[in-house]
Amino acid sequence: MAPQKKKPLAVYIHLPFCAKKCLYCDFASGPADAQQIAYYMRVLQKEIRSFSAIATLYRVETVFFGGGTPSFVAPVYIEQLMNLLRSQFEFSDRAEITLEANPGTLTEEKLKIYRAAGINRLSIGLQSVHDAELKTLGRIHTYADFLESYDLARKAGFENINIDLMSALPRQTMALWQDSLAKTAALQPEHISAYSLSIEEGTPFYEKYGEGLGRLALPGEELDREMYHYTKSFLAEKGYARYEISNYARPGFESRHNLTYWTMGEYLGFGQAAASFLEGRRFTNPSTAEEYWQAARTSYQRFRAMKPETVREQMEEYMFLGFRTARGVSREDFKKRFGTSFPRVYEHTLLDLYKQGLLTQEGGRIFLTDEGIDISNIVLAQFLLDERTSL
Amino acid sequence: MIIPQDHIRNFSIIAHIDHGKSTLADRIIERTGLLTAREMQEQVLDNMDLERERGITIKAQAVRTIYKAKNGEEYMLNLIDTPGHVDFNYEVSRALAACDGALLVVDAAQGIEAQTLANVYLALDNDLEVIPVINKIDLPSAEPDRVIDEIEDVIGLEAHDAPLISAKNGINIDEVLEAVVHKLPAPEGDPDAPLRCLIFDSFYDSYRGVVVFFRVVDGRVRKGTRVKMMASGAAYDVVEVGTFGAGQLIPCDELSAGMVGYLTASIKNVKDTRVGDTVTEQARPCAQALPGYKKVLSMVYCGMYPADGAKYPDLRDALERLQLNDASLTYEPETSVALGFGFRCGFLGLLHLEIIQERLEREYNLDLVTTAPSVVYKIHTLKGDVIDLSNPTNMPDPAVIDYMEEPVVAAEIMVTTEFIGPIMSLCQERRGVYEGTEYIETTRALLKYTLPLNEIIYDFFDALKSRSRGYASLDYTLKGYVRSDLVKLDILINHEEVDALSFIVHESTAYERGRKMCERLKEEIPRHLFEIPIQAAIGSKIIARETVKAVRKDVLAKCYGGDITRKKKLLEKQKEGKKRMRQIGNVEVPQKAFMSVLKLDQEN
Secondary structure, eight states: OOOOOOEEEEEEEEEOBOSSOOTTOOSSOBOOOHHHHHHHHHHHHHHHHTTHHHHTTEEEEEEEEEESOGGGSOHHHHHHHHHHHHHHSEEEEEEEEEEEEOTTSOOHHHHHHHHHHTOOEEEEEEEOSOHHHHHHHTOSOOHHHHHHHHHHHHHTTOOOEEEEEEESOTTOOHHHHHHHHHHHHHTOOSEEEEEEOOOOTTSHHIIIIISGGGGGGSOOHHHHHHHHHHHHHHHHHTTOEEEETTEEESTTOSOHHHHHHHTTOOEEEESTTOEEEETTEEEEOOSSHHHHHHHHTTHHHHHHHSOOOOHHHHHHHHHHHHTTBTTOEEHHHHHHHHSSOOOHHHHHHHHHHHHTTSEEEETTEEEEOHHHHHTHHHHHHTTOOOTTOOO | OOOOGGGEEEEEEEEOTTSSHHHHHHHHHHHTTSSOTTTOOSSTTOOSHHHHHHTOOOSOEEEEEEEEOTTSOEEEEEEEEOOOSGGGHHHHHHHHHTOSEEEEEEETTTOOOHHHHHHHHHHHHTTOEEEEEEEOTTSTTOOHHHHHHHIIIIIOOOOTTOOBOBTTTTBTHHHHHHHHHHHSOOOOOOTTSOOEEEEEEEEEETTTEEEEEEEEEESEEETTOEEEETTTOOEEEOOEEEEEOSSSEEEESEEETTOEEEEEOOOOOGGGSOTTOEEEESSSOOSSOOTTOOOOOOOEEEEEEESSGGGHHHHHHHHHHHHHHOTTOEEEEEEETTTEEEEEEEESSHHHHHHHHHHHHHHSOOOEEEOOOBOOEEEEETTSOEEEEOSGGGOOOGGGEEEEEEEEEEEEEEEEGGGHHHHHHHHHHTTOEEEEEEEEETTEEEEEEEEEHHHHSSSHHHHHHHHTTTOOEEEEEEEEEEEEOEEEEEEEETTEEOGGGOEEEEGGGHHHHHHHHHHHHHHHSOOOSSOEEEEEEETTEEEEEEEEOOOOOOOOOOOGGGOHHHHHHHHHHHHHHHHTEEEETTEEEEGGGGGGGGGTTTTO
């Protein structure tokens, strides 16, 4: 039998455990004891194995351990999971393997095990260099803790590190944000994610800041955007280019894992609440632990039973995901992927959006302007198609 | 079975909403064996879903039962249920005119209400014998003695031997039936005189055409009789006559003087069988029509537009079909710059409007945009013409107007004395002219006001309820037109005048209304990419302004772990929201904003 060309795959592994849930966090995560963690790991491994039937069709290009705080669990679990993945899937030589870590949970010992397991990228959640802000967010660490962890990581040999920052925090001023940015850039990480805080329902932050007078503590829309625009120009000066709405990297250090999401590459998510996109099917695991335990065993069957997305749905996604990236989309890519040009309605939409200064084009690619990014939900919603639209 | 004329009793039940009219009707039907309790669907007489849900009777209904009285004789009881709202006053008066007596049902806890009183007077005006019935006597808060005194003092009806009942729990229903048999008069009328029947309702049936409900005053009618409607002049051969079962029509050979029943005659449209008209025999007509007929005029108008412009023909068909059944609904096509093609519809009142709107949405599955209701103004031009204006958009240039008139009503508000203050100030705010107070008893009073109709069609009823903690009740009748300083208030959104939002208002309240309207619209209109001024203007003069600020940020910063589905749902919600909008210039306005004017006083 002729050797089949393997398809690239991104693997996401969700580890929903942390020392303490942050006050703004609405992800499926929370504190847990050793027994619960051990049980979860068993279930997770079963789920990964259940995909063995198709594992041989793919070559893993990226792995991302997200959470929660993956660095919170005993590092032996990371090792086991990596071993399992390698036994199931072929890995690319230059695979990007990221682990999310929080300051205060990293030790020299852990980092050594991660390296040995093949982790070659760390994403460290700093959020702010001001301890008062960290306290507001409900983080467990100080800035000093972070510096220590960062230093340990470098010493352990990690040469690809991302630092997460958050803007638009309660009572944050422009000066405070500039300070966070400057101190972070000075450390010269390869990658910086800078999110502006969003207040999600069901979090303690929503209770406090979501409605009424509490809202007043948050920077207004104007300041929020000022911070965002400053971030782009400041980081550009320091050698970081914005390649996605909230992501900045030095050349060559864009996260290939995250880009997979935006460019409609295939990915497989394991664990509670993890999402996948494989063979045109999108499916998401249950977000509560109990439901996940039940469902994990049959993940593969559920995936098989899933109806693939229609061409129409894929076109919409191609557009609204692609526009999140600085490169945007191109007619050529579109045609290559779908075998047809943009639906006619898109041409009208594009024209409107050019006129409004929300989109622009250059070198055959179409992308959001800075103004377009500010209100990207409004722009992107316009690329959803009606049932009736002819393609 | 032949029951002689002197063993017929035609009666109706008068009651305030919630005082138990329909429940008593059910018990009577049940007791007289027309249906067993098991067969009874709750409240047989209210047969529209809407009526059952709202607990209001919209159309008159009738039912015939045979009651074997304690004296061993059988009586034919025709119960005619009347509509229970001030909007349908005329229908009530005609239904009462078809009766010889009435049961006045009063809640033992709440006593007499304004509307009860109005209907009792209507009954007495029609020379009906009225028997008081005290209901809900098993409630802990029941005070039957107080209520009996109240009935005697206020209405002057002997009430000390009034049946004390609980319709809900079936207590003392026989007493009511015995009172009907022994205290109400038998119908008069000569079965051998020329035919004379009073139409008190009709409905359209797609198989039989119009089914006319009527009371035979004199003469007889049977299948084949050629009858004539005296007001409309239309003549028909009767196809079928019959009486009313519970929820069904029972054909019979003949209806004669004193009887209540229905006829069908392949009649195509209820317009030809107007409530209050007299039916006679064409070959041997009666000398004179029965008194009291009048053509009902629409009091309240509004524009109704399909939310989806493509549904215009559906809306037209639906209105046509509703009108088959409801001669008091009028409509004619109109166009609005903002809303496209639609209809200007006329109604008896705001409740009637709401009912039609709800039926269009529910029974015909139409999504509607309704403009603010308007009354009919009379515009006297300098040339001496008089224009009836029911759509504010059509108001002529003020330069050609000599003066304007607006309709006013005589309103009676029943209220407990502790709320007299707040209710009087409400009436004052609504430009009411105080006409006097009648004390019903030491703690209750009847306030009389002359009020402009346009002040009560929006939210007066709600305001009344909220300022009296639900205790005040209202009744009104159209009194006539008075000269008034009225202006047309226009609303501009992003400098474009929105015709569907214009309304006519008294000069003295124009600023206040304009300001509130702008505030309200500011809440309703979502932020756009640009700033949107919302202005209220009289002519070219801007009297109020609000601004909808531009969106500066609408971005999902984080899109975690590849959960695209969630993000897509968010975008879809955003897109769905846009669909329910109307495009005014480059501004998207939600459909419900067009109803804003209705809610101007909501915060009060």
